[in-house]
Amino acid sequence: MSELIHKAAVGVLLFALSGLVNYKPTQAETAPPQSTRISQANSIKYHIFDSTNSPNKRYAVAWGIPGRKSTSPILDENDDYEKVENYLVDTKTHQIVTKLKYSKNFPNQNHGGLTTSWAPNSKLVLVVHNGKWQPRNVSLVNVNGVQVGVYNQLVKDTSAYLAKNDGAVFQKNKERLVFSLDTSKSFKLTDNSLQIPIDIYIPKAENGYERKVLLTYQVNTNGNPRVKLVKVKKLNFTP
Numbered sequence: 263m264s265e266l267i268h269k270a271a272v273g274v275l276l277f278a279l280s281g282l283v284n285y286k287p288t289q290a291e292t293a294p295p296q297s298t299r300i301s302q303a304n305s306i307k308y309h310i311f312d313s314t315n316s317p318n319k320r321y322a323v324a325w326g327i328p329g330r331k332s333t334s335p336i337l338d339e340n341d342d343y344e345k346v347e348n349y350l351v352d353t354k355t356h357q358i359v360t361k362l363k364y365s366k367n368f369p370n371q372n373h374g375g376l377t378t379s380w381a382p383n384s385k386l387v388l389v390v391h392n393g394k395w396q397p398r399n400v401s402l403v404n405v406n407g408v409q410v411g412v413y414n415q416l417v418k419d420t421s422a423y424l425a426k427n428d429g430a431v432f433q434k435n436k437e438r439l440v441f442s443l444d445t446s447k448s449f450k451l452t453d454n455s456l457q458i459p460i461d462i463y464i465p466k467a468e469n470g471y472e473r474k475v476l477l478t479y480q481v482n483t484n485g486n487p488r489v490k491l492v493k494v495k496k497l498n499f500t501p
Contacts, residue, residue, distance in 0.1 A: 316384040360407035364399035402487040
């Protein structure tokens with residue numbers, strides 16, 4: 263009887279070991295966290311920023327560091343923030359469409375942050391890399407990877423309007439002015455136009471020069487995303 267029990271126990275053990283040898287992890291066990299993906303094209307781990315998905319959920323904006331081994335969604339003491347890159351990514355194929363030339367945002371960046379506004383057709387996105395007083399950069403990026411920085415154009419068009427309408431008052435203050443985008447309010451980006459409000463003021467100045475304008479541009483979403491100024495409208499400044 264004891265011999266039969268011994269043979270049965272050995273059989274159970276061999277069966278269990280066989281199952282371990284042939285074990286294959288499920289897709290849920292092998293897949294990286296939802297916010298962490300690896301580009302199939304160049305093996306860069308990237309993390310998608312919240313609230314940056316296109317209306318059709320096909321694209322989003324993400325950050326990563328080439329060669330980074332950690333899958334943590336935040337930087338740690340071993341990371342070199344100078345090497346951070348931002349990407350437009352395809353959430354279906356998990357590939358990087360393009361590296362963003364005008365943005366290097368990462369979670370918990372000092373005076374940082376990233377805001378996006380997509381055209382309804384999901385072909386074009388406005389990317390705002392925030393700063394302390396005014397944006398570090400503003401760019402338009404289409405899903406073919408073509409991108410253009412537009413912040414200098416916004417400042418130029420706003421300055422031209424203020425120089426014409428405020429004259430000497432603007433000239434007196436222009437060297438101290440910042441040109442800020444209120445990212446708490448949605449920019450109006452359609453398939454062929456962009457409306458963007460600009461706050462113009464002197465930081466920490468009481469009763470200083472304060473203006474607000476609304477810029478309206480015609481936008482070309484096919485090929486290079488070009489902008490053409492249509493009009494500038496003065497708004498009431500509300501700090």
